[in-house]
Amino acid sequence: MKITRWISLFAVISLLFTTLFSVHVFAASSSSYSLQPSSSTIIAGDEFTITISGNRLMDLFGYEVNVSYDTGLLQFQGAVNSIGGFAIEPIVQQGKITFAGTKIGQAQGDSGTATLCTLRFKAVASGIADITLTSVKEINSQLMSTTQLSNTATKVTVNSVEISTPNDGVSVSGTTIVKIQDSIAVVNVEANRRSVSIPIREIGELPVSIRTGSLTINIKAELLKALKKQLGNSEGALLEVMFPPVDNINAVETVLKKNKAKVNIVGEVFDVSISLKATNGHQVIAEQVGSNVELIFSYKGNVLDAKLLGIYYINSDLTNWEYIDSIVNAQTETVTATLTHLSQYALVEYNKSFSDIPSTHWAFRTIQILAAKHIVNGVTIEEFNPNKATTRAEFTSLLVRALDLKASSFQGSSFVDVTSDAWYAKDVEAAYTTGLVNGVSKERFMPDAVMTREQMAASILRAFKWKNKQEVQPVNARDTFKDDSGISSWAREDVHMALTTGLMKGKPGNVFQPKSATSRVEAAQAIMNLLTVR
Known part of the structure; x- marks a missing residue:
């Protein structure tokens, strides 16, 4: 009996979806069908x-419905079979839906009045949407079928919500506010909303700025173009951006406090995702976004040390929260970071101190700020060792972290004494190819040699020019220091320009000490000057 019923079930499915084989047709049906919107x-x-x-159904054991709908106004979300048994996954193509369901076992078909199925839609734009039942294939318990040409239709009016905003002419779809401002599609979202769906046709080729109470997500047009290309047919598609809060704030603090820093999570932790969804339910999810997404957190500065703020994300193995190069604007009370991938993000006030850099130390604030930016680290969790000499590799890595440089495609070192597996190899290569550092010869970098003060002057000046995209006018300075004659001829002009721009200072007693080793605290101060001098 089981074999017989499975054969029958297979036959029902075949009847529902094939026109390649002839089927038995029972007497013309007197049934009729209706569409009822919720x-x-x-x-x-x-x-x-x-x-x-x-x-007026007669022994309805299975069915196949064919429905057309307006893809410009509606997006199909799914279907539910109502006659029992099971259903086939809906087939959706160019605004047409085919959906089928059947009873199973020894059940008799439905007669009289019965609900076949329920279709679920999402309204994506305002207007009058037409939904038409074009045909129904009926199958009885004897596995005979007939097709009813229906053309039963219904209309659903989709309205836009108008929000009163003084003199700005804002048009609103649902709970998303969309307006074009300075060639940007701006979407304002209520503070309690955690997601937004935007018809892609309302964006066109423009970048998008999604703004909530404490978070702004800026999406470049290049990313949207890439998503549309991946999706294929983007007609009627929705850009879906989600930023729900994450509950594990205590876990974030625990991870960041392992370095014995004082940590303050500012506001909520957000899980950011971006996708483009087609009308048939197919979805393309943005993962690696290639610097095409910008995240802006807002804060209230009266209770925070703004210079210690930064944006952090959880890494791929979910074990550590990592700092992203962040720009703090104290005037607008915002912190901005450019994203290369999407993850969970938090705004953090990170206050790290060292036992050998007391608050009375002349570089205390410099070390505190650079530690919050994760540019400098201690030699241990608790000690900075300010007077220890800085090596050429260590200073180069400081430059790379300060300027957020990355080797575009590291394929090995340009220097024979920098092995590819050295911790500083990628940093040295990035700085060298950018023109910030040179080797001591064409083939050698001498990574473990100390960075002299005149070498640091040359490197910090190159970094200043690169960062600010400007040249520094040469200065004609002679005998500025008592030991001026000790400055190497190749470094003399760089030293004086570094001094005049405020990147470096001399030593007590009117000396520069060009051949002296750069201490860790001097290197930190030079990096701080690089970041602040304009």
Whole structure:
């Protein structure tokens, strides 16, 4: 009996989806069908259902419905079979839906009035949406079928919500506010919202700025173009951006406090995702976003040390929170970071101190700020060792972290004494190819040699020019220091320009000490000057 019923079930499925084989047709059906929307008027952005019911049915054991809908206004979300048994996954192509369901076992078909299925849609734009049941294939318990040409239709009015905003002419779809401002599609979202769906046709080829109470997500047009290319047919597609809060704030603090820093999570931790969803439900998710997404956190500065703020993300193995190069604007009370991939993000006030850099030390504030930016580290968790000499590799790595440089495609070192597996290899290569550092010869870098003060002057000046995209006018300075004659001829002009721009200072007693080793605290101060001098 089981074998017989499975054969029958296979036959039902075949009847529902094939026109390649002839089928038995029972007497012309007198049944009729209706479409009933859950609401005839809805708001753009909301979902609704269409219930398909039959009247004057006779032994309806299975069915196949074919429905057309307006893809410009609606997005199909799914379907539910209502006659029992099971259903086949909906087939959605160019605004047409095919959906089928069947009873199983020894059950008799439905007669009289019955609900066949329910279709679920999401309204994506305002207007009057047409939904039409074009045909129904009916199968009885004897596995005979007939097709009813229906053309039963219903209409759903999709309205936009108008929000009163003084003199700005804002048009709103659902709960998303979209307006074009300075060639940017700006979407304002209520503070309690954690996601937004935007019809891609309302964006066009523009970048998008999604703004909430404490978070702004800026998406470049290049990323949207790439998503549309991946999706294929983007007609009627929705850009879906989600930023729900993450509950594990205590876990974030625990991870960051392992370096014995004082940590303050500012506001909520957000899990940011971006995707483009087609009308048939196919979805393309943005993962590696190639610097095409910018995140801006807002804060209230009266209770925070703004210079210690930064944006952090959880790494791929979910074990550590890592700092992203962040720009703090104390005037607008915002912190901005450019993202290369999407993850969970938090705004953190990170206050790290060292036992050998007391608050009375002349470089205390410099070390505190650079530690918050994760540019400098201690020699241990608790000690900085300010007077220890800085090596050429260590100073180069400081430069790379300060300027957020990355080797575009590291394929090995340009120097024979920098092995590819050395911790500083990529930093040295990035700085060298950018023109910030040179080797001591064409083939050698001498990474473990101390960085002399005149070498640091030359490197910090090159970094200043690169960062500010400007040249520094040469100065004609002679005998500035008592030991001026001890400055190497190749470094003399760089030393004096570093001094005049405020990147470096001399030593007590009117000396520069050009051949002396650069201490860790001097290197930190030079990096701080690089970041602050304009």
